[in-house]
Amino acid sequence: MRRISGDAWSTGPVVAFVLAFALVPVAILFATAVREAGGWNAIGSILSSPLNAASINNSLVQGALSAVLAVALGYPAGIFFGRYSWPGRTVLRSLLIVPFLLPSLVVVLGILDLFGPGGLLLSSTPGLSFFGTGLPAIVAANLVFNIPIVILFTATGCESASVELEETVATLGGTPARAYREVWAGPTWVGAAVGGLLTFLFSALSFAPPLVLCGPRCYTVEARIWSLDQVFLDPTSAGVLALGLVLLFLLPTIAYLWLLSRLRTIPGRRPPARPRVSARDPVAVGLAAETAAVALGVGAVLASVIYRALQPTGGGGAGGAYGALFSSATTARLGISAFGMIGNSLFFATVAAMIAVLLGIPAGYAIARRPSRAGGLGLLLFLPLLLSPVVLAFSLANFWRPLLGGESTIWFLVIVSQSILAIPFALQSIEIPLAGLSPSVREAAETLGATPWGAFLDADLPRVREGLTTAGLFAFAIGLGEFTATYFLVTPQYTTLPVALYRLADARQFAVADADAGLLLLLSLAVFLALVLGGRRVDL
Amino acid sequence: MSTYSPFLEVDRLSAAWDGLPVLRAVSFSIDPGEFVVLLGPNGSGKTTLLRCLAGLEKPTSGTIRLGGEDVTSLPTHRRGIGLMFQDPALFPHRTVYENIAYAPLLQRRTRSEVETEVDGLVSLLHLEGFEDRRPDQLSGGERQRVALARTLAARPRLVLLDEPFASIDVELKAELHAEFRQALRTRGTAAIHVTHDREEGLFLGDRVGLLFDGSLEVVGSPADVFEHPRSARAARFLGYNVLDGPSGPVAVRAEDLEIGGSIGGGPSAVVAAVGTLGRETLVILRTELGERLELRTVDPPDGFRPGAPVTVRWQRSVPLPREEASGASPGR
The missing domain is CATH 3.40.50.300 (P-loop containing nucleotide triphosphate hydrolases)
Structure with missing residues (x-):
């Protein structure tokens, strides 16, 4: 009998999980949609129908515009983070991950709080209402999420550039500009391109910003799929459009993964010594000013949510919005109490994080043992993100809900969808420290009689405990902030904080929505604090 | 000019x-x-x-x-x-x-x-x-x-x-x-x-x-x-042994250090390790004060075993400034 290899045991569980809960249901969804649409000829007409074509166009425009602006604004700040040493740099670098961990709705609400009707900035600068609605508002929301991502990747590229090579260029007579072109430009622009591509994908597939900030005329493909299935009850067209979405974004996704593999720094490499910021260095001062401006903009959007949540509202005094959030009226409106929503959010995110980490450990180990498989496995695990949360939830609901027996198992599907969306990021947090491990301790354990699995448990796992904690916290934060798939799946009893936030915003209960968003911000900050206080660093 | x-x-x-x-x-x-x-x-x-x-x-x-x-x-x-x-x-x-x-x-x-x-x-x-x-x-x-x-x-x-x-x-x-x-x-x-x-x-x-x-x-x-090492630390870095001689601290090359007698006024020591370098034998000694000494010889006496007590002597040495040697830690 042929034995199953150790590598198959390592990658098998995660591959099986993704196949069972993402790729197979999605493939069946696509096949069903194509068949019911009446074959391939009919697909063309569905994709080219005015509203569907407009949604594709919206996705491309919003994605491209957001990506270009995010790179333009994030690149200088990324250089400032990666190139220079300055007080508070480490904490702020970790803080950059916070907007990414937040549900998109929190940012959307922040945009409305600042620039929307009655926005905080409009009394002093009425012209800023330009950013309160339509495409400018959507792009502004996308930028708040994605500029920090571009900064992070650019800084990572910067940190992988060789300081020795830069100094060599100087000793050979090259000017600082020449050293930049020769040494820094390559890795930093690869980093910026990775951030830009991710911005393009996230923005083109965004869901909440067009839904809340603009309406149907700005719908992305993602929002249009949701609308076709949930509003117009046309799952066939939704399935066909989902297939078009996958084909449309396959190339940028592959490009993103390829560039990401180029960007990864050598595991265990010592971070280069960074020059301190000097007031006499005009480049450093310029970069610092640009970074401060970007931080101020992003910070203002998030701070406005907290500010609005704490403002006196209606009959309540300061913090009255929180009273309203926990009131029986809100419970009646949403069909669940605030405590119930918090409980659901924590439960789903915790279990999803545990699944992501448990599946990520053997997969990360397999990649660390044979890095050549990182690309293929990475693409496989990243595919669900490309499919987008709406398509994922759509296919899960179609395939698994009938098999599992209806609404009582929705909680299971929510956890599964959150796990699948968290796995690629959790895997990365596990894989990098595993790849940096010297094999000598494991080999010593094996020469002392440990089985390969025992040696892994005794020698390797304890040494990557920090990475596992980071992966767990990261996956937990992703689950906590997940809105799109969860919104697609849940019934009122399983409502989470982000879903409630959308329902409250949709009902124009902005003050209560701000209180909900404030809770989510606090929970995300708690995760961030746990990451930073433990001296951990999260990389996307 | x-x-x-x-x-x-x-x-x-x-x-x-x-x-x-x-x-x-x-x-x-x-x-x-x-x-x-x-x-x-x-x-x-x-x-x-x-x-x-x-x-x-x-x-x-x-x-x-x-x-x-x-x-x-x-x-x-x-x-x-x-x-x-x-x-x-x-x-x-x-x-x-x-x-x-x-x-x-x-x-x-x-x-x-x-x-x-x-x-x-x-x-x-x-x-x-x-x-x-x-x-x-x-x-x-x-x-x-x-x-x-x-x-x-x-x-x-x-x-x-x-x-x-x-x-x-x-x-x-x-x-x-x-x-x-x-x-x-x-x-x-x-x-x-x-x-x-x-x-x-x-x-x-x-x-x-x-x-x-x-x-x-x-x-x-x-x-x-x-x-001409100028200090005890320089002497040690250059491979000398640093010892207290009759008129103060001295630097002694490993090949100039000998076993036996007390001609040089050297301290007692214990053999810490013995090994061959091909033509030569390297002997590591440890003095009563814990200082490490190195001795190289092409003709090692019998009975050189770790733990054996010996005394050391030398014919040639370089005088070192007193204050440097007294403050310096033993060479290791």
Whole structure:
């Protein structure tokens, strides 16, 4: 009998999980949609129908515009983070991950709080209402999420550039500009391109910003799929459009993964010594000013949510919005109490994080043992993100809900969808420290009689405990902030904080929505604090 | 009357990291074409000194004059000082030829000048046939040759070598030593080489300096520096045993230390380890005060076993200043 290899045991569980809960249901969804649409000829007409074509166009425009602006604004700040040493740099670098961990709705609400009707900035600068609605508002929301991502990747590229090579260029007579072109430009622009591509994908597939900030005329493909299935009850067209979405974004996704593999720094490499910021260095001062401006903009959007949540509202005094959030009226409106929503959010995110980490450990180990498989496995695990949360939830609901027996198992599907969306990021947090491990301790354990699995448990796992904690916290934060798939799946009893936030915003209960968003911000900050206080660093 | 003016003059150069002194008023000078080696243990400030000379670190005080010009505040790319690291730091995306041609092209020399320069250095450093290879297709020694060729192609006024042979195996190292010296001599380029390897330093240098804890203790000919250690720490670094003699502390070479009697007034000791070095036998002793002594002999007495009590004596020694020896820790 042929034995199953150790590598198959390592990658098998995660591959099986993704196949069972993402790729197979999605493939069946696509096949069903194509068949019911009446074959391939009919697909063309569905994709080219005015509203569907407009949604594709919206996705491309919003994605491209957001990506270009995010790179333009994030690149200088990324250089400032990666190139220079300055007080508070480490904490702020970790803080950059916070907007990414937040549900998109929190940012959307922040945009409305600042620039929307009655926005905080409009009394002093009425012209800023330009950013309160339509495409400018959507792009502004996308930028708040994605500029920090571009900064992070650019800084990572910067940190992988060789300081020795830069100094060599100087000793050979090259000017600082020449050293930049020769040494820094390559890795930093690869980093910026990775951030830009991710911005393009996230923005083109965004869901909440067009839904809340603009309406149907700005719908992305993602929002249009949701609308076709949930509003117009046309799952066939939704399935066909989902297939078009996958084909449309396959190339940028592959490009993103390829560039990401180029960007990864050598595991265990010592971070280069960074020059301190000097007031006499005009480049450093310029970069610092640009970074401060970007931080101020992003910070203002998030701070406005907290500010609005704490403002006196209606009959309540300061913090009255929180009273309203926990009131029986809100419970009646949403069909669940605030405590119930918090409980659901924590439960789903915790279990999803545990699944992501448990599946990520053997997969990360397999990649660390044979890095050549990182690309293929990475693409496989990243595919669900490309499919987008709406398509994922759509296919899960179609395939698994009938098999599992209806609404009582929705909680299971929510956890599964959150796990699948968290796995690629959790895997990365596990894989990098595993790849940096010297094999000598494991080999010593094996020469002392440990089985390969025992040696892994005794020698390797304890040494990557920090990475596992980071992966767990990261996956937990992703689950906590997940809105799109969860919104697609849940019934009122399983409502989470982000879903409630959308329902409250949709009902124009902005003050209560701000209180909900404030809770989510606090929970995300708690995760961030746990990451930073433990001296951990999260990389996307 | 003509006034002597050295090619490089370093005057009271000091540097600090986060307020902690790394270099303490280092002063020395070198002549055109001279090859000076600075020897010192790890952490003694060697690399910081080179980085200050190259302009990669800012000294807290002191001046650097090169060819009569004060270059202390000049940016690195205008100093005309080449620096070679332990890591050759070749451009990974360029061929050997392109790496060497890098600086001449930066200097906007004509095409034929660049070709002549590169061809000459390829020949000087025995790199024929490697011109189209990329750095990842070269061995460690070949990479270091390319790095030196690239440095020399910039026609620097001074070359700084920061332990460039540290990761090269022993046999190749001797060959590279000779090639590097020859290449620098042929070009008439002055060089400062830093290393913690005393044999390498004494072998290579026209003059040798000893750097301890950021202070330059002495600069002189290799023979003078080795034969006349100025302090107990210098003696220990140069491989001497430091002992208390009848008239004060003395430095005794390992091959001048003998077992038996008390002729030299030496202390009692215990054999800690015995091993053969081929022609010689190396004996490690530990004195009553815990000091480590080394003895090399071609004719070891019988009964040399770890744990055996012995007394030591010596015929030749170098006197050391008393205050240095009393304050110094035992050599280990």
